[in-house]
Amino acid sequence: MxxxxxxxxxxxxxxxxxxxxxxxxxxxxxxxxxxxxxxxxxxxxxxxxxxxxxxxxxxxxxxxxxxxxxxxxxxxxxxxxxxxxxxxxxxxxxxxxxxxxxxxxxxxxxxxxxxxxxxxxxxxxxEPGAGEQAVDRVRMTDMLRKFAAASQLEVDWASIDAAPTETLVNALAMMCPFGPQEKQSLLEAVDLKTRAETLICLAQFDLAQGRRAAPGGGGGQFH
Known part of the structure; x- marks a missing residue:
């Protein structure tokens, strides 16, 4: 940005x-x-x-x-x-x-x-970075690895490790191939911690249902 x-x-x-x-x-x-x-x-x-x-x-x-x-x-x-x-x-x-x-x-x-x-x-x-300290970054990254593998998302892991927590949460929310209602719930999350938890829950539900994103369908490369 x-x-x-x-x-x-x-x-x-x-x-x-x-x-x-x-x-x-x-x-x-x-x-x-x-x-x-x-x-x-x-x-x-x-x-x-x-x-x-x-x-x-x-x-x-x-x-x-x-x-x-x-x-x-x-x-x-x-x-x-x-x-x-x-x-x-x-x-x-x-x-x-x-x-x-x-x-x-x-x-x-x-x-x-x-x-x-x-x-x-x-x-x-x-306020850049507001609420970062409350986010469970380790759990977030673990979820991303599982979801990326299942959804065929290309992820630059070096960039993930280097990114500030706010950038990580918001970039993942924007790039993950969820539907409009799920996207709206991520937008309306009251704070960064809630957005991260919502993102984890959506990804876990998607994986549990066995849904997979089509290659190139809503994914992207995180830089």
Whole structure:
């Protein structure tokens, strides 16, 4: 994670945030999420972000509320990498800043969606490493080895050993091939310890059920 702007207070974050609904996509504070943007409305969203605060809110759709439904909790990301492909697409990377709660949606005529949000429930997201001491890192790493072997995930173990605990937990949560509901539960975990424990439980349940991720299906290499 590398950002030119450091956010130290939620007062630095906008009360209205452009949002990108994407099922199965998980962004967490200080995590990096690469995205391939090609729909016109989301190209316009990226243009808007570049022209202003460079922030985009990642949020998952909520099918039970119909095609326009959104989960209340998402994560704001700063656009830290941008490139054009020459065929009308943008390749971007969002770096997670802070989670938010949606309190309403705006109808301002833009082709993309914007929501009024609050960050107060997640103020500790701005503190790098918050809650690391409470995480059982040994148990987490042991779980990862078993799950990676069963799910055919490529893992750079040297990077795992060197990574700070927060980076480890959040990177694993983002890369593991769980479904949208499981991803949402990882996002909404109250603190890093709870997220780590949720991740371990999900992996253990997946292994117990004998499910396996298809090669290349949601996995990736951890650097």
């Amino acid at each position: 590398c950002m030119n702007k450091q956010y130290v207070s939620i007062d630095q974050l906008p009360a209205t945030l452009r949002v990108f609904p994407l099922a199965g996509a998980l962004l967490l504070p200080r995590g990096d999420l690469p995205l391939n943007i090609f729909e016109p409305r989301y190209l316009a969203m990226v243009d808007s972000a570049i022209a202003s605060d460079r922030l985009i809110g990642m949020v998952q759709p909520l099918a039970t509320l119909g095609p326009q439904g959104l989960h209340q909790i998402g994560c704001a990301g700063r656009l830290t990498h941008f490139s054009e492909t020459g065929d009308g697409r943008y390749l971007i990377t969002l770096t997670g800043v802070c989670r938010f709660k949606i309190i309403g949606e705006r109808n301002d005529g833009a082709p993309f969606r914007s929501c009024d949000v609050v960050y107060n429930p997640f103020i500790h997201d701005l």
